[in-house]
Amino acid sequence: MNPTITILKEETLSDNWYTLKNYTFKYKNREGVQEEQKREVYHNGNxxxxxxxxxxxxxxxxxxxxxxxxxxxxxxxxxxxxxxxxxxxxxxxxxxxxxxxxxxxxxxxxxxxxxxxxxxxxxxxxxxxxxxxxxxxxxxxxxxxxxxxxxxxxxxxxxxxxxxxxxxxxxxxxxxxxxxxxxxxxxxxxxxx
Structure with missing residues (x-):
């Protein structure tokens, strides 16, 4: 796992056909600053x-x-x-x-x-x-x-x-x-x- 990323929260928004999750995470950007972000990710398998x-x-x-x-x-x-x-x-x-x-x-x-x-x-x-x-x-x-x-x-x-x-x-x-x-x-x- 990447030590510059910390998952703070993982929330399932939908689990119908595939799974849609909302992630809240901390990410160290290229300036070295830790910032909090939220992103939705659609998981449908490979x-x-x-x-x-x-x-x-x-x-x-x-x-x-x-x-x-x-x-x-x-x-x-x-x-x-x-x-x-x-x-x-x-x-x-x-x-x-x-x-x-x-x-x-x-x-x-x-x-x-x-x-x-x-x-x-x-x-x-x-x-x-x-x-x-x-x-x-x-x-x-x-x-x-x-x-x-x-x-x-x-x-x-x-x-x-x-x-x-x-x-x-x-x-x-x-x-x-x-x-x-x-x-x-x-x-x-x-x-x-």
């Missing part, structure tokens, strides 16, 4: 995401679903095009990404490659996301996918040519950070070559 790509067809797979947070912040339809992703129920990120891929896309992927980890919104969200890439083929399909019914996921699976996906980022049709990061990773590292 997550995984994967760019599914088919080198032979030069395509990538995305999910499309309604996201209330984007809707309440100006996205008129609330629909988001994203890489397959989910919360880690298990401790092993690779096991989580394989499970999420099958739940959402209906594909039973054989192997993955972890490419990096990142905090997506560390000012208010505690989640650390584990990023993967995995090659897919049509013969990996074991179900229709679509997400978990009890989680009210109504996921549409989209297969998109890689070059079109990059154009969708430029046009704003894809505006999800994890998806943009993985597409850029694929482009920089020549995954389709």
């Amino acid at each position: 997550g995984v995401t994967v760019l599914l790509y088919n080198r032979k067809k030069r395509t990538v797979l995305f999910t499309r679903q309604f996201r209330i947070a984007s809707y309440t912040n100006g996205n008129p339809s609330g629909m988001m095009i994203e890489t397959c992703a989910g919360i880690m129920d298990e401790k092993d990120p690779e096991a989580a990404v394989i499970r999420e891929t099958e739940e959402e896309t209906g594909l039973e992927i054989q192997s993955t490659r972890k490419v990096f980890e990142a905090y997506m919104s560390p000012g208010a969200v505690s989640e650390k996301l584990h990023f993967f890439v995995a090659e897919y083929s049509d013969d990996m399909k074991v179900s229709e996918g679509g997400g978990e019914e009890e989680e009210q996921e109504h996921i549409q699976v989209l297969e998109v040519p890689f070059e079109e996906a990059l154009q969708m980022v430029q046009s704003g049709k894809i505006n999800d950070a994890k998806t943009i990061l993985l597409l850029q990773y694929a482009q920089i590292n020549g995954l389709m070559d």
Whole structure:
């Protein structure tokens, strides 16, 4: 633990879908002055995401679903095009990404490659996301996918040519950070070559 930070109070504000807490803490700033601050932190667990790509067809797979947070912040339809992703129920990120891929896309992927980890919104969200890439083929399909019914996921699976996906980022049709990061990773590292 960091000796320059002292948690004075931790208060649960909501424990509905995930947990929202308010922290009162003392923090020694860079001038060495101890100051008291209050911040809210949303705890939703760590997550995984994967760019599914088919080198032979030069395509990538995305999910499309309604996201209330984007809707309440100006996205008129609330629909988001994203890489397959989910919360880690298990401790092993690779096991989580394989499970999420099958739940959402209906594909039973054989192997993955972890490419990096990142905090997506560390000012208010505690989640650390584990990023993967995995090659897919049509013969990996074991179900229709679509997400978990009890989680009210109504996921549409989209297969998109890689070059079109990059154009969708430029046009704003894809505006999800994890998806943009993985597409850029694929482009920089020549995954389709």
